[in-house]
Amino acid sequence: MEQFLKEYLQHIQMEGDYSSEYIPCEICGDHACTIVREVISIGKGAFGKLPVVACNSCGFLYQNPRFNKQFYEDYYARHYRNVIFGKSDPSPEFVEDQIKRGELLYESIRSYLPECGVMLDVGSSVGGMMQAFMRNGWEVLGTDPDIGFVNYGKEKLGLPVIAVGAEEMELDDQKYDLIIIMGSLEHVYDPNITLDICRRAAKPGSLLLLEGRGHPQSAAKTYFNQNHHRYFTLNSIELMMMKHGWQPFMTTDDSICGPTRPGGIYSLGRLGDVPSHDDFLATIRSGKRETPKEILSKFDELDRQWEAK
Structure with missing residues (x-):
């Protein structure tokens, strides 16, 4: 497992026999992708490396690499609501x-x-x-x-x-x-x-x-x-x-x-x-797609707008 993923697991205090892998695009299956952002929010004002990529063929945005299934089962069953709301019961x-x-x-x-x-x-x-x-x-x-x-x-x-x-x-x-x-x-x-x-x-x-x-x-x-x-x-x-x-x-x-x-x-x-x-x-291929260049330009422009506020 990549070191930055180990650091992320330590940050959210999840222990288990977890693994990770780089995955193809979940829409078209292409493995070629372009990193859009490497450092993202990991909760409560903290930021860490969890890369988000755009598929080179269709433009789909997704996290890559990804943890194995057991991690997500554990995370959503026991940790997710605490991360979002700070408690396990709905308000x-x-x-x-x-x-x-x-x-x-x-x-x-x-x-x-x-x-x-x-x-x-x-x-x-x-x-x-x-x-x-x-x-x-x-x-x-x-x-x-x-x-x-x-x-x-x-x-x-x-x-x-x-x-x-x-x-x-x-x-x-x-x-x-x-x-x-x-x-x-x-x-x-x-x-x-x-x-x-x-x-x-x-x-x-x-x-x-x-x-x-x-x-x-x-x-x-x-x-x-x-x-x-x-x-x-x-x-x-x-x-x-x-x-x-x-x-x-x-x-x-x-x-x-x-x-x-x-x-x-x-x-x-x-x-x-x-x-x-x-x-x-x-x-x-006929045109129902977005390109990584277009997506990167959009987020770069959005970031400039937010920085100017």
């Missing part, structure tokens, strides 16, 4: 915001939905976003690896949430009319396994809604952080969806869930056929 404000975001989401997309159906929320936290759908006759299920937040959702809110990692979900085939992954695909260990599971569980013609962190609200050094293993743009969030057979028809940076997550981006797609690998790469 009343967090729960209230989840419920309100779900209400706004339902109103934003209800014209695309059946009158009632079956919904899956991957990375649901306490599950508050599902309440609006439940009130409107939907059957719902939420999944999240954080045991403390899941228990809160079950015991305090009476919601159908289960503690499980996204890659370990066991779901009925062709059951769900709507699957939402609200900011969680940036955190999972393997987004392709996650979306493969979701595709098998989705009804033909079902909808997938992805939310990404999107537009930076700070300088690059703090925008890139230890908790996000990949960073979606309006282009790459569509590519990730298309790779698994959903055709995006509404991709926007409008705040469809309200103002509490500024800079967020959203893509809503309908399930169709999964493209062959060659056809998918041809789509990227």
Whole structure:
């Protein structure tokens, strides 16, 4: 393991039999990449070396190298909420915001939905976003690896949430009319396994809604952080969806869930056929891509703007 990764593990006080590796692009599979930023936020005002790269072929932004799966299972099950909130239980404000975001989401997309159906929320936290759908006759299920937040959702809110990692979900085939992954695909260990599971569980013609962190609200050094293993743009969030057979028809940076997550981006797609690998790469080569040069220029300019404030 690289020395800077060992130092990072020491900093967050995680001990275990962890390893690391350099990975290919999770969208197109290319190994060639360009470093965008090496030093990023590692929490509570500290910064450390955890490189973020851009794929040379499609422009996808992701952390590289990456720890093994066991690290992320341990981190998200026991450490993540403490890092973000300083405690393992959700605050009343967090729960209230989840419920309100779900209400706004339902109103934003209800014209695309059946009158009632079956919904899956991957990375649901306490599950508050599902309440609006439940009130409107939907059957719902939420999944999240954080045991403390899941228990809160079950015991305090009476919601159908289960503690499980996204890659370990066991779901009925062709059951769900709507699957939402609200900011969680940036955190999972393997987004392709996650979306493969979701595709098998989705009804033909079902909808997938992805939310990404999107537009930076700070300088690059703090925008890139230890908790996000990949960073979606309006282009790459569509590519990730298309790779698994959903055709995006509404991709926007409008705040469809309200103002509490500024800079967020959203893509809503309908399930169709999964493209062959060659056809998918041809789509990227035809121009549905971003170049590392373009991405570097964007973040350099953003940093200059933040330094001038």
